Amino acid sequence: MVLGVRVASSARLHLGFYNILGDDIAYGGFGVAIDKPRVVVEAYPVDSQGVIVEAPSAVRGVVENVAKTLNVDGVRVVVKESIPRHVGLGSTTQLVLGTAVALSRVFGLDYTVRELAVKLGRGFVSGIGIACFEKGGFVMDSGRKVVNGRIEKPKTVNDLPKPVIQVSVPDNWYFIIAIPWEKRGLEDREEEPLLSAPEKPPHDLQEEIYRNFLLGILPGIMNNDPVLFGKALSRIQVLVGKYFSKHQGGIFCCSETEQIIEEMKKLGVLGYGQSSWGPVAYGLVYGQEKALTIANSLTKYVKDTGIKADVAVVKPRNHGAKIEFINVK
Numbered sequence: 001m002v003l004g005v006r007v008a009s010s011a012r013l014h015l016g017f018y019n020i021l022g023d024d025i026a027y028g029g030f031g032v033a034i035d036k037p038r039v040v041v042e043a044y045p046v047d048s049q050g051v052i053v054e055a056p057s058a059v060r061g062v063v064e065n066v067a068k069t070l071n072v073d074g075v076r077v078v079v080k081e082s083i084p085r086h087v088g089l090g091s092t093t094q095l096v097l098g099t100a101v102a103l104s105r106v107f108g109l110d111y112t113v114r115e116l117a118v119k120l121g122r123g124f125v126s127g128i129g130i131a132c133f134e135k136g137g138f139v140m141d142s143g144r145k146v147v148n149g150r151i152e153k154p155k156t157v158n159d160l161p162k163p164v165i166q167v168s169v170p171d172n173w174y175f176i177i178a179i180p181w182e183k184r185g186l187e188d189r190e191e192e193p194l195l196s197a198p199e200k201p202p203h204d205l206q207e208e209i210y211r212n213f214l215l216g217i218l219p220g221i222m223n224n225d226p227v228l229f230g231k232a233l234s235r236i237q238v239l240v241g242k243y244f245s246k247h248q249g250g251i252f253c254c255s256e257t258e259q260i261i262e263e264m265k266k267l268g269v270l271g272y273g274q275s276s277w278g279p280v281a282y283g284l285v286y287g288q289e290k291a292l293t294i295a296n297s298l299t300k301y302v303k304d305t306g307i308k309a310d311v312a313v314v315k316p317r318n319h320g321a322k323i324e325f326i327n328v329k
Contacts, residue, residue, distance in 0.1 A: 004044035004328050005105040007098040008081075009321035011037050011089035011314075012132040013175065014276040015233060016240045018213035019143055020206060026151055026198040027125050028143030029161075030217065031275075032169055033132035033317040034177070039094045040080040043102035044328055048074065055079035059095055066099040069120055072107055086184045088275035093129030094321075096120050101323060114157045123154050124188070125195050127161025136317040138221050140165040150197050169316030170224045174291035176269065176283045178298060180256035180309045185277030194247050201243050212236050226286045230271025233284065237273035253278035256307050263301045267294045288313075 012033050019028035041063075046052065051067040052075070053060055059082050067077065077099060083091035100116040103109070117123050117130050127141035141161040144151045154160050186194075216232020219225065241251030252258045252274045260281040261272050268290075269283030285291040291313045302309045 004042055004326050005102045005323065006040065006042045006326050007102045007321055007323050008038060008040045009094045009098050009133050010035055010039065010317050011083050011091070011094065012129050012275075013177075013280075013282055014088070014090065014126060014128055015273060016209075016236045018140070018209060018217070018236070020201045020209070020240070020243055021146070021198040022200075022206065024146045025143045026146050027161075027195070028141060028164075029126050029128055030138070030140045030213070031126075031128035031132070032138050032175075033136035034175060034314040035317045036312065036314055037083045037089065038081045039083050039091070039098050041095070041098040041102050042078045042080060042326065043099070043106045044076045044078075045106055046074055046076050050074070052076040053079075056082060058082070058085050059091075062092065062095050063099050066096055066120060067103060070100065070103050070107075070109065072103050075103065075106060077102070084179060086187055087179050088185050088278045088280035089179075090129040090132070090276070092188065093117075093122050094133060096122060097130070097133045098321060101321065105323065105325075112157075114160055117160060118154050118157055121153060121188075123160040124151070124192060127163065130160065131163045131166055132317070133321050135163075135166055135320045137166055137168045137319075138316075139163050140218075146198060151195070165218070167221060168318040169221065170226070171315070171318075172287055173226055173316060174285045174288060175314050175316075176264065176285060176291060176295050176298060176311065177275075177314055178260045178264075178281045178302065178309050178311045180254070180260070180279045180281075180307060182308055183254045183256055183279040185253065185279060191277070205239055205243065209236055209239050212239075226270050226284060230269070230284045233271035233273060241274070248277065252281075256309065257281045259305065259307065260298070260302065260309065263298060264294070267297050269294065 220229025264283040
């Protein structure tokens with residue numbers, strides 16, 4: 001028997017920024033962990049030298065870079081499931097941390113999740129993915145400190161955005177996600193030059209975001225009021241989209257995402273938006289039956305209009321990544 005480690009986590013939705021730039025703090029964001037798509041990584045020690053990676057070609061380089069950074073040898077890493085790349089679901093952070101935690105456990109490396117995040121270059125803009133890996137749920141993060149007009153890659157754990165609020169999402173809240181397959185969001189290397197020198201938003205725009213967040217998002221999540229939460233979420237999405245329109249060409253990244261969101265609105269979602277740079281679109285719904293009904297109608301809509309997209313109903317994930325030791329014959 002060989003003792004290995006399996007780490008299972010899943011995607012997140014980045015719901016927007018409550019603070020774009022104010023008082024030398026930038027990109028305070030909020031988001032939720034969802035139960036799928038998942039990432040599942042297994043790591044086993046082997047007798048031979050080197051790192052054996054069994055993974056789809058799209059993620060192989062990420063896994064190899066983690067192993068190289070941690071300076072491990074004599075190990076087999078298998079990616080059993082992976083989150084679609086560069087669509088707005090936070091795939092890189094979940095894969096990086098899942099792989100790093102698995103390797104750390106196999107080799108007895110004494111790193112916390114946040115130490116691994118710094119070592120592997122996560123948390124440049126957002127802390128949502130890291131916090132979702134740790135504990136799941138709804139997360140409001142602290143944002144990044146701006147020094148001399150810029151944000152830099154975190155050098156210590158204290159540089160990472162920290163969870164200000166992290167609470168469970170009510171079980172009867174569901175999200176419908178739609179992934180257009182002919183579009184891709186920005187990669188890290190494309191995002192960093194755009195966001196490293198934050199530009200102050202118009203005062204009225206930022207004030208309206210604050211107001212919706214404080215009077216809608218926070219009481220909505222704390223009081224299990226999806227109508228209040230959804231209304232504020234939709235408004236924040238439009239406001240944040242206006243700010244970033246200079247980078248993505250409009251309030252949303254692309255016509256497919258915009259069309260899907262418009263149809264979600266007609267079908268009765270309580271709130272809507274684009275996760276991160278997209279193209280993932282999502283809608284908030286109360287109750288499973290309603291969610292399935294809307295998802296079925298949306299699936300028919302994308303088929304009838306010729307939009308190549310997958311539609312799914314997902315639930316909140318109110319726990320962190322699952323880490324377990326496994327025996328392999």
